[in-house]
Amino acid sequence: MLDVAFGVRDQWGAPPGVTHCCDMMTSNVDLECHRCSDRYECTDNLVTFIARWQEYGLIIHDGGTSYVTIDFCPWCGARLPESQSDRWFDELEELGIDASDVDNIPEDYLTDRWLSRSDPVSG
Numbered sequence: 001m002l003d004v005a006f007g008v009r010d011q012w013g014a015p016p017g018v019t020h021c022c023d024m025m026t027s028n029v030d031l032e033c034h035r036c037s038d039r040y041e042c043t044d045n046l047v048t049f050i051a052r053w054q055e056y057g058l059i060i061h062d063g064g065t066s067y068v069t070i071d072f073c074p075w076c077g078a079r080l081p082e083s084q085s086d087r088w089f090d091e092l093e094e095l096g097i098d099a100s101d102v103d104n105i106p107e108d109y110l111t112d113r114w115l116s117r118s119d120p121v122s123g
């Protein structure tokens with residue numbers, strides 16, 4: 001279980017342009033509830049998609065932002081993209097950024113934009 005990035009609560013839905021394995025995954029990731037302030041609070045939300053890590057998870061509705069990462073889609077069985085969270089922490093470390101201090105994390109690293117940077121620090 002991971003606590004989702006230290007107080008950064010992800011917005012509803014996925015960033016524009018992200019496609020998922022099947023319609024069920026898409027409709028669940030994009031599910032937006034007007035009664036709740038975010039997807040971790042909403043018991044109608046089953047899955048979360050952490051764009052910056054390309055990671056899918058089943059939400060644990062314990063009042064926090066925990067989820068269990070999943071490697072396969074629960075609906076269509078497709079293998080999901082490999083999580084980039086290790087690389088994310090590695091790159092921040094190489095940049096000398098304390099990943100637990102959310103105010104110091106560059107904005108690109110809070111979204112999936114860092115994945116498309118032309119010169120990754122490592123790799």
Ligand SMILES: [Zn+2]
Nearest residue numbers: 033035036042
């Ligand atoms: Zn709700």
Ligand SMILES: [Zn+2]
Nearest residue numbers: 021022073076
């Ligand atoms: Zn699927």
